Amino acid sequence: MVSTVESRDTVTETPVAEPGSLPSPPPRAEPGRGRTATLRARAIAVRSSAIVAFLALWQLAPTFGWVDKTFLSPLSEVLAAAWDLILSGELWTNTSASLIRSLSGFTIAVLVAVPVGLLIAHYKTVSEILTPLFTVFLNTAAVALLPVFVLIFGIGETSKIAIITYACFWPVLYNTISGARNVDPLLIRSVESLGVTGPRLFQKVIVPAALPTIFTGIRLAGAASIVVLITTELVGAKAGLGYLISNSQFNFQIPQMYAGILTVAVVGVGFNGLLAWAEKKLTRGRAG
Template sequence: MSTDLRSAPSISLPVPKPLAPARRPSRLPGLLFTAVTKSVAIALLLVLWELAPRFELVDRTFLPPASEVLDAWLGLLDNGQLGVNTWASLNRSLSGFGLAVLIGVPLGLLIGWYRPVANLLSPLLELFRNTAALALLPVFVLILGIGETSKISIVLYACLWPILLNTISAVRSVDPTLLRLARSLDLSPVKLFQKVILPASVPVVFTGIRLAGAVSILVLVAAEMVGAKAGLGYLINASQYNFAIPQMYAGIVTISVIGVVFNQLLVRLERRFTAWRAPLNS
């Protein structure tokens, strides 16, 4: 007797319900806690700065309260002096810094990768790396004058060494295992340099670039105190001579803020170029 399978009753199996996607914990509380934690030290410094002169712990003639410095900063912003001097300093600093990156990174990669080039240039590097940039400031002024060229050149010189030396160190400290692995794949020297050396060198190279970013501002301020007619260094120096102490501190605070913002921009740029790296706690 044959059984007709088509006439057999169909059995319906329960369809499993799709799992609801797991909700990620909100990052907002953690971000707020981090922001508050990082702001506590700055807030305490500002409170101490405001109260110490008012309670005569220090002479307010030489260290005015933070509120007076803020008033002076707003006054400089309103009359245009702050904008003009800040733009002059940023133009010089970024020009010298950019030229240092364009020269230092390729030259450092070349010296670090090709031993004959390193043997040729090492004596010159050892000679100039131990010569402070500010010690050469009179030489730059005598040769290039007191105009923009000398100031951009001194920033270029000061920024070149952190970038160059860190780039050389980055290339020479690439993991030998990676190099052996790449050579076992019969990569050409160009491909080896492009696929292994460059990516592995980026973090240390950016360390040098960040150091150079801080140096570019500090050296420029010192250079602007000699024969400059505009710039934050000129503003600070002129305020000191005129005994406009709140304006002097306003210029110093502006330099500090610019340095912090510039460093944060470089950190974000570094994270973008090193996004391929896995975090240590992953």
């Protein structure tokens, strides 16, 4: 009698490709950490090259007499003046005053413009009533209305916040209208057929779909709030970055004047970056 003994050793099977099929390609190796860091450093260098070149030209042009040093201070002197303003607390006092005005007007404009834009986009009657009036005001520059705001609200904080609100209102409003009107009508009708109407329709469908376009208007409004703010602070202000720039020019403190201008640029870039970060967080997952 022949006995059969089964082997208990573990056998590793090798997958065999089926006839007529191509073998699967080997998995791609992910780039190492060193490679990733190199690519990231290169991207940062490319993006910042123009800024570095501009700052270098700013330093070299007055230093070597390419432009009159009296009217364009070297970057090193501007940074030294900014440091002195920081140590004295004057820069923070003026920056905080400007930020309060700018953020107040910007926030009011967003809170009013987004709901109004959604109503105009979704309800034809509201659009027919408000669009002609809004078209007139849209084509009237905020700076041109500065004397009117001063006469109505006085020369204090109220007039400055009001004109910033006016300037920020229009980009938010019209981008909200554009975004809401571009929502797929079939999607809206499908959701309405399920009984979702009124505020829940805006909350669940229209606002999420229009959010990227709305944020485009919000970022434009953020830039407008800084520009109009400086203009308003040149008239009748006792604090703020616009006041700092104007007062420094009047007293011929040129490095200090450029320090104020540089601070305005830093605040504007930082504000835009904050809005871009908020947009990324709120619209995450929409691509899927």
